[in-house]
Amino acid sequence: MRLRYLIPGIVFALLGAGLVYALMTIQSGKKNPATVPSALIGKPVPEFVLPAPAGFPQGLSTADIKGRVAIVNVFASWCPPCHVEHPLLLDLAKDKSVLLVGLNWKDKDEKLAAWFKEAGNPFSHIGADRDGRVAIEWGVYGAPETYIIDRAGKIVYRLAGPLTEQLLRDEIRPLLARLKQ
Amino acid sequence: MIRRVLLLLALLSVALAGGTAHAAVEPDEILADPMLEARARGITRQLRCLVCQNQSIDDSNAPLAKDLRRLVRERLKAGDSDEAALGYIVARYGDFVLLRPPVKSTTWLLWYGPAALLIAGAVFLLLRVRRRERAAAPAPLDEAEAKRVAALIAGEPRSPRREGAP
Numbered sequence: 616m617r618l619r620y621l622i623p624g625i626v627f628a629l630l631g632a633g634l635v636y637a638l639m640t641i642q643s644g645k646k647n648p649a650t651v652p653s654a655l656i657g658k659p660v661p662e663f664v665l666p667a668p669a670g671f672p673q674g675l676s677t678a679d680i681k682g683r684v685a686i687v688n689v690f691a692s693w694c695p696p697c698h699v700e701h702p703l704l705l706d707l708a709k710d711k712s713v714l715l716v717g718l719n720w721k722d723k724d725e726k727l728a729a730w731f732k733e734a735g736n737p738f739s740h741i742g743a744d745r746d747g748r749v750a751i752e753w754g755v756y757g758a759p760e761t762y763i764i765d766r767a768g769k770i771v772y773r774l775a776g777p778l779t780e781q782l783l784r785d786e787i788r789p790l791l792a793r794l795k796q
Numbered sequence: 797m798i799r800r801v802l803l804l805l806a807l808l809s810v811a812l813a814g815g816t817a818h819a820a821v822e823p824d825e826i827l828a829d830p831m832l833e834a835r836a837r838g839i840t841r842q843l844r845c846l847v848c849q850n851q852s853i854d855d856s857n858a859p860l861a862k863d864l865r866r867l868v869r870e871r872l873k874a875g876d877s878d879e880a881a882l883g884y885i886v887a888r889y890g891d892f893v894l895l896r897p898p899v900k901s902t903t904w905l906l907w908y909g910p911a912a913l914l915i916a917g918a919v920f921l922l923l924r925v926r927r928r929e930r931a932a933a934p935a936p937l938d939e940a941e942a943k944r945v946a947a948l949i950a951g952e953p954r955s956p957r958r959e960g961a962p
Contacts, residue, residue, distance in 0.1 A: 651846055654890030721859070747863050754888040756846035756860060 653773035654754055660687075660768050661752035665742030669724040675716050675742030681768040684794045685714040688738070689750060689760040692726040696777040697759045703778045704737035713791055716740040720758050721747045763787070765794050820857045827869055836869045839881055843868075844895050852895060 640646045655661075660680050667674040680687065688704060690697040708715050717738035719727055724743065744750050753762065756775070763772035772790055774782065819837070827833040837854060843864065845856035853861040864885065871881040885893055897903050937945065 651892050652890055654886070654888060747860070748867075751863060751867060751888060754890070756889070 650775050651756060653770070653775075655762075655770045656773060658770055660764055660770060661749070663742075663749045663752055665718070665744055665749055667741055668719055668722070668727050668743040670728040671736075671741050673740040675718065675740040677768075679716065679740050680714065680764055682766060683714045683764075684712070684766055684791060685716060685764040686791075687716055687718055687753075687762040687764065689718045689720050689753070689755050689758050689762075691720045691722040691758050692730045693722065694720075694758040698730075698734075700759055700777040700779075701734055701737070703780070703783060705735055707783070707787075708737040710791075712795060714739060717742070718750065718753070718755075719743050720750050720755065721745065761787075763790060763794070819854050820861065821854065821865060822862070825862070825865055825869065827873065832869075832872050835878055836865070836872055839868050839872075839878055840865050842882065842895055843885060844893050846889060846893065 641648065660677055662677050664676040665674050673679075686707065704715065707713070715738055717740070719741050721744065727741075742749065747755075753760075754773075759777055761772075761774040761778060762770055765771050771794070772787070774787075778787070821837070821840075827836060840854040841852050843853045845851045845853045845858055845861040845864075847858035847860050848856050851861075853864045868881050868885065871884055872878075876884065882894075891898055897906060899907050
């Protein structure tokens with residue numbers, strides 16, 4: 616009989632514990648409910664050809680990415696978090712066995728050139744997506760975003776938001792090591 | 797009086813028009829063909845703006861929403877059906893882009909959960925009430941009680957009745 620009255624209490628305590636757990640994982644940054652899951656994980660890289668922004672030698676197309684382990688970074692000079700993650704991209708660029716390319720999203724060529732002249736260019740290829748049409752093919756909804764492609768040309772990873780030391784150490788570098796094998 | 801009614805009608809029409817005035821569609825986006833434009837509006841009202849997330853792209857002023865509105869109109873002009881145009885966006889942005897989630901095995905809980913909960917609650921309540929009714933039913937009389945009742949019915953007044961009493 617006593618137990619009967621305990622049941623609602625237990626149910627409520629479980630519910631409360633679940634909510635506290637969810638709040639804590641959001642707080643710690645492990646999970647963000649506002650992040651849109653990519654529909655393109657496991658799908659082949661979209662077909663596109665983009666010219667290089669003025670002052671850069673290599674444009675970007677699907678053919679450049681296929682057959683190599685590649686990182687595609689969606690960025691723009693007007694995007695503050697892109698400036699924050701820029702040193703990490705320069706660091707990633709030191710590994711020549713991985714192709715690191717940029718998709719320059721809705722940017723002005725001269726602004727990009729001025730920024731990279733000062734800060735350095737981590738990318739071997741840059742595609743100028745001036746009207747954002749190619750970014751839609753990738754399912755991009757903000758900058759920065761980072762995609763990792765395997766040798767078969769499939770998208771295996773997508774990060775919406777800036778790279779961090781922690782993400783590089785815990786997720787991206789181990790993934791790249793596995794893909795390179 | 798007539799003036800008051802007219803004023804009311806005018807206010808009402810403004811309020812109703814306000815319902816559609818939220819749309820962020822700009823004049824340069826609108827298609828010349830009104831049928832096609834109506835279909836485009838119908839599609840873009842179902843698509844979530846991924847920048848603001850609780851607005852449709854029809855409502856949102858975000859640049860990405862504008863690009864997607866354009867894209868939907870391009871697809872329709874190219875001869876896509878409504879489903880194909882919607883599918884084109886979903887293929888790139890996933891089910892999350894749909895404001896009305898599709899019914900599939902992963903969303904059954906979402907779609908049928910509330911109804912299931914309601915039915916379970918009704919069944920629980922019905923069983924509880926039935927059981928309580930049975931418990932509250934009077935126990936059969938024992939021998940002594942039965943005798944007393946029989947005597948009462950047979951008309952043996954325990955105390956004298958006064959004339960005229962109710």
